[in-house]
Amino acid sequence: MSNRLRIALTKGRLQDQSVALFERSGMDCTPIKHPGRRLVHSIPNYPLDAVLSKAPDVITYVEHGTCDLGIVGKDTIMEKGGSFYEVMDLGFGRCRFALAVPKGADFYGTYKTRVIASKYPNVAKAFFVAKGMDVDIIKIEGSVELAPILGLADGIVDIVETGATLKANGLVPIETVAPISARLIVNTASMKLYKNEILDFISRCEKELKEAQEG
Numbered sequence: 001m002s003n004r005l006r007i008a009l010t011k012g013r014l015q016d017q018s019v020a021l022f023e024r025s026g027m028d029c030t031p032i033k034h035p036g037r038r039l040v041h042s043i044p045n046y047p048l049d050a051v052l053s054k055a056p057d058v059i060t061y062v063e064h065g066t067c068d069l070g071i072v073g074k075d076t077i078m079e080k081g082g083s084f085y086e087v088m089d090l091g092f093g094r095c096r097f098a099l100a101v102p103k104g105a106d107f108y109g110t111y112k113t114r115v116i117a118s119k120y121p122n123v124a125k126a127f128f129v130a131k132g133m134d135v136d137i138i139k140i141e142g143s144v145e146l147a148p149i150l151g152l153a154d155g156i157v158d159i160v161e162t163g164a165t166l167k168a169n170g171l172v173p174i175e176t177v178a179p180i181s182a183r184l185i186v187n188t189a190s191m192k193l194y195k196n197e198i199l200d201f202i203s204r205c206e207k208e209l210k211e212a213q214e215g
Ligand code: PRP
Pocket: 142, 143, 158, 159, 160, 161, 162, 163, 164, 165, 166
């Protein structure tokens, strides 16, 4: 294989699990595990360079073709959208989008327009549009659980993993909006130009995920 592929990895938890997957498939990820201040890392025994970035930037780099591949959560894909191939559910980073309200609140039992706070306004909007429900959506950047506590919103649409954050703030999930997990995405032109290299990479990941499932 002659062409080196470039992959954008979401920094943090997904980065660690991506690296673990690569290592199980025989890639030497020492440079990614000891990054220092460096942001681009070459895998010495496989034609792949890894870029570490924030989740929305993973999509931007893959869309623009500066990265051929990306690993990013379905949450970011749903919120940001974009033009790329979503080729594989990697199975890790599992959590869900949920609608949560203050404990005891009768969210659906009123005719007044409900206010929803979310870090993911597009996801929240699509959820309520599909229900045919008119809601006001307020974008929050930080801890969205604060919005109902402070009386700004009737409910939130947010990521729930263990449910501990909701519980600690007197909120209960009343509906799952969508399941979330890490996805492998591919630039549309790269898929044609570097088909063999990309298929090799995908089949390595698939093999490892299958073995882990059977495991
Ligand atoms: C997410 C989400 C909740 C928390 C839920 O935030 O916004 O606050 O995780 O997790 P739990 O159900 O296990 O309590 P995250 O930690 O991803 O940080 P963020 O605020 O930077 O999105």
